[in-house]
Amino acid sequence: MMRIPVFFMTLFLAAAAVHSQTALRDVSLDVSLDYEAMAGRMVEQLDLQPGETFLAVAHPGEFEGLIPHLRYAVMEAGAVDLGVIHVLGEPIPESWRSDVIESADAAARPALAELLKDVDASVMLPGSTPDHPAYAAIQDNLRAGRGRTVHFHWLGNNSAVPLPGHPLPPVHVLEATYERAVLETDYAALARTLQGFEAAMRGSEIRVTSPAGTDIRFRIGDRPVNLQDGDASGARTDAGRVLVDREIELPAGVMRVAPIEDSVNGTIAFPPSQWSGEPVSGLVLTFDKGQVIDVTAGEGEDAVKAEMAAAGGAGRAFREFALGFNPLLAVPEEQPWIPYYGYGAGVVRLSLGDNTELGGEVGGGYVRWNFFADTTVTVDGDVWVRGGRLIGGGLDDTE
Structure with a gap:
């Protein structure tokens, strides 16, 4: 058996390597993933009950092939599909003022928390993070004891970490590993x-x-x-x-x-x-x-x-x-x-x-x-x- 030497790494160190993998992911074929099966697994793990409300938080252009299967699985479970909230797509144009976005985010968070306070279950899909007001609002409700959520980061947020001296494998290997685990x-x-x-x-x-x-x-x-x-x-x-x-x-x-x-x-x-x-x-x-x-x-x-x-x-x-x-x-x-x-x-x-x-x-x-x-x-x-x-x-x- 190969023994791996002691390893230390932070997400900061992995950022460059995973960025290249994410760039490749953008051109990979979504049809290689079994979205229907993964959507069914998410709903099964949520154990949605008839009448419970469900919301997806997504990033534009990320895992769009999964969303219809996820919403249909929610409907099959007898839960109430509230649809999808899309976070502001990134990267944002360089010409946009950061102070405008920060001010808008600060105003949106409490408003969204009030709007979403009765949502029973949600899924945070790849590309959406707690830095976005939609999910930050959901977290505020979670802290208050309301609702539950599934984190489905996939390859985002540097979830795959390279070992020193070893590059990350190709994207299809990363995705196959994650899909099998799910x-x-x-x-x-x-x-x-x-x-x-x-x-x-x-x-x-x-x-x-x-x-x-x-x-x-x-x-x-x-x-x-x-x-x-x-x-x-x-x-x-x-x-x-x-x-x-x-x-x-x-x-x-x-x-x-x-x-x-x-x-x-x-x-x-x-x-x-x-x-x-x-x-x-x-x-x-x-x-x-x-x-x-x-x-x-x-x-x-x-x-x-x-x-x-x-x-x-x-x-x-x-x-x-x-x-x-x-x-x-x-x-x-x-x-x-x-x-x-x-x-x-x-x-x-x-x-x-x-x-x-x-x-x-x-x-x-x-x-x-x-x-x-x-x-x-x-x-x-x-x-x-x-x-x-x-x-x-x-x-x-x-x-």
Whole structure:
């Protein structure tokens, strides 16, 4: 088996690579995707009930072939199809004044929140983001305990992350991987595994180590644990404790939690990366009670400190621990890459910054996602991940 070296990457580092993939996606043949089946899966995961209202939020020109199938599947379920809200298409013309758009967005958000407050379910389709007033308004309602939504980012927002030394595969490979995960995931089995990991973490110490020198420990106490198992039913989301419990990702597969800040201690070691747009190598961050207390690097130490300083307090705060569980999104052994934000089995995310959406105490808005594909994860000594491979609670894959 090929062992992938320790990996660190942020969405900022992946932007150029994914931009090229997105450009290629614009000329790919939409007919290669099974829109009807994916639309049916979304509605099934939403568990739409007769009389519930449904709205799609879309970007002009993105996944237009999916929308009719999605709306028809909603109708078949007996729900009320409210149609589609299109966000303002991007990129916007250079001649347009940014202050005009910002003012219009600020006025639209509360108006849309009021207009959409009784919408039961929605889907955020590729190209639409929380930066757009339509989805920002939906989020405001979600925070108030109203409604639920499916996030269907697809290749947008840099969901596919390259490993150092390995380019992303062609677009058709990315899309085939995501489509298979949407349609073929065993959602019931995924939910059981995620629930088992959450139960194991409660009252336990979680430790993440790597050959490069990562050795960080923490506890979650009674913090909310977000289990992205694909269940977007009203019963499930209404029982949620934080915003992301009402935002269900498809593809599915990750566990996310903001550990108790004071419990986070140890080191995170990074391979070559970029901070403040500058190359950094040999970076090690040392944490004490959830705060970075020491920064050392062979090259680029000042760039790391500059980014942290610009971010304010959030720049030195541990944000979240995430662990992927979906075997259909695991890092491939041949031509390796990290699918869909690290939702694949064995991928770890150790992030910095604002964790309020997860029920944490760190604000500030800054977020830096760091992905690792070769860590070992233990819970009170029981091994769940060894060298980037998910093996379960305390069971060695050689036994």
